[in-house]
Amino acid sequence: MTTTATPVAAALGAAPARSRSLAAVLIAVGVPMFMVTLDNLVVTTALPVIRQSLGASLTDLSWFVNAYTLPFAALLLTAAAIGDRIGRRRLFVAGIALFTLASAACALATEPWMLTAARAVQGVGGAMVMPLSLTLLAAAVPERMRNAAIGIWGGISGLGVAVGPVVGGAVAEGLDWTWIFWLNVPIGVLAIVLVRAVLTESHGGRGKLxxxxxxxxxxxxxxxxxxxxxxxxxxxxxxxxxxxxxxxxxxxxxxxxxxxxxxxxMLPPQLFRSRAFSAVNVVAFLFSAGVFGSVFLLAQFFQVVQGLGPFGSGVRTLPWTAAPMVVAPLAGLLVGRVGSRVLIVSGQVLLAAGLLWLALSSAVDVGFGSLVPAFVLAGIGMGLTFAPLSTVALASVSESEQGVASGTMNMVREFGVAVGVAALASVFASQGSYGTPSSYVDGLVPAVLVGAAVVGVAALVGLLLPGRRHYLTAPNSGH
Structure with a gap:
């Protein structure tokens, strides 16, 4: 294997002959990822309108969400491994195309089963896009710019999280729900053109499937x-x-x-011999379970308890969900200076504090102003977490294994989301209900307290991550 001064290009198969600006690369990988992230959340607040339009049952509504989530989470590692073998850009483009076609099918659905089937195909396409987005970004930018690029990538991901509930809420209050999916079609076509024009092909391991x-x-x-x-x-x-x-x-x-x-x-066992890789995946699981399990319940607080509409509820979550857009790029810039461990542990501590604050402050008559500081605290914590998690996952493995590392961490995170929502929903159901505002608060408080405790454990596990000199020298070796 070549051991020159440009190991990234050699290991990833990148062709450095064509000059590509960082902005162009970020747009090429970020737009498809934004679509995938947005569609993971946007449907939830639009469900009332979809139910009326299609005559869907409560079971149908759950499948409109789960049909996307299940294949998306289950196929992340598989997609990353296939991309390593047949070409990451090739599979990335195929995933965008599949996601775009499935979006059109969602918009054209006239029966609940049609929307469920199309959402499942969307999930397959999303699984092909998400992990390869990060790997292609790492292959396309110079090593000296990688941490900052990953930070911006994390901010774009945060943008999808932030806009999802607001867009879904706007649709639920009067717009045609099909536009949730129709908007993906021109964006997807543009994304394919950008990817083919900007990104070069890269591969991971050269072994057989x-x-x-x-x-x-x-x-x-x-x-x-x-x-x-x-x-x-x-x-x-x-x-x-x-x-x-x-x-x-x-x-x-x-x-x-x-x-x-x-x-x-497809997943070399020796990867988990790396303390950094093992620890960062445990942190990713705990972080996702504690945070997104809490978000699932907190996002409904303003509707169920205070009687607001979906759009108003989505807007009120913006102090939390919009903060990562600002903080994640800054975290990417700071990784090289202070190390990922400091940022990840600090992020988990702030998140745990924010969730604890929200749990203790939640009441039927609580004013929104009393919750804003806790939302901001949690948002900053999330922003400090996204980019450093990705940085550690990539830096703790060899260049040729970065695709499968990205797929593994994304799979673990999605599994954490599913476990967190299910576990905290069970805690909620054991202590409260949707019957009255006060009964909802009775269940919300202990559930979010459990979420805060889980994130607190993530902070402790984060202390096991090696210091910056152990695993951040390679990405910054160019300067």
Whole structure:
């Protein structure tokens, strides 16, 4: 293998002959990722309008969300591994095209089952876009600019999180719900043109595909996530939930055993010998479970408890959800100076403090002004977390393994979201209900307290991350 002064280009197969501005690269990788992130959340606040338009049942409404989430989370690692073999840009473009076509199918749906099926295809396309977006970015920018670029990438991801509830709320209060999906079509076409014009092809490991590994990890993750998503509704001891949880766990155990023997493993076991890689994935899981499980309940607080509409509720969450847009790029700039461990631990501490504040302040008659400082605190914590998590995941593995590292962390994060929502919803249901504003608060407070505790554990695990000199010398070796 070539060991010159440009190991990134050699390892990733990048062609440095064409000069590409950082802005062009960020737009090329960021626009598709923004679409995927936006559609993960935008449907939730538009569900009332969709229900009336399609005559959907409550079960249909849950599947409009879960049909996207399940394949998206289950196929992230698989997509990253396939992209490493056949070409990251090639699969990225295919994912954008599939997502765009599925968006048009969503908009054209006239029956609930049509929207559910189209959302599932959207999830497959999203799984092809999300992990490769970060890997292609890392391959396309100079090493000296990588941390800042990852920070901006994290800010774009935060923008999708922030705009999703607001856009969905606006649609729910009078716009045609199909525009949620129609808007993706011209954006997707433009994104394909940009990607082909700006990004060069890159590959990861040159080994053969691992078909058995692909099947085991995909079906195993699907089973685990399906069981977790349906646990609170169907009952954790029901045959369907227990069966899929146990089946998923068995398949993932078989996947681990196979990867130890496979001549061309899709997830090399030696990656987890890295303390940084192992710890950052644990932090990613705990962070996602505690935060997004809490967000799921807090996002409904203004509607259920204070009687606001979806749009007004979405706007009131902006002090939280918009903060990462500003803070994440700054965190990317600071990574090289203070190290990821400081930023990640600080982010988890601020998040835990913000969630604790929100839990203790939540009441039927609480004023919005009393919650704003807690929202801002939590938003800053999220912004300090996004970019450094990605930085550690990429820097703790070899250049050729960055694709699978990105896919693994994104898969772990999505699984954390599913576990957090299910677990905190169960805590909520055991202490409160949707019946009255006061009963909702009765369930919200203990659930968010649990979320704060989970994020506090993430802060402790973050202390196990190596210091900046251990894993940040390579990305900054160019200066």
């Amino acid at each position: 691992d078909p058995l590994g692909l099947v085991l990890v995909s079906t195993g993750m699907f089973g685990l996530i399906w069981g977790v998503v349906h646990g609170s509704d169907d009952g954790w001891t029901s045959l369907s939930v227990l069966g899929t949880l146990i089946g998923g766990a068995v398949l993932l155990a078989a996947f681990v055993g196979w990867e130890r023997r496979s001549p061309a493993p």
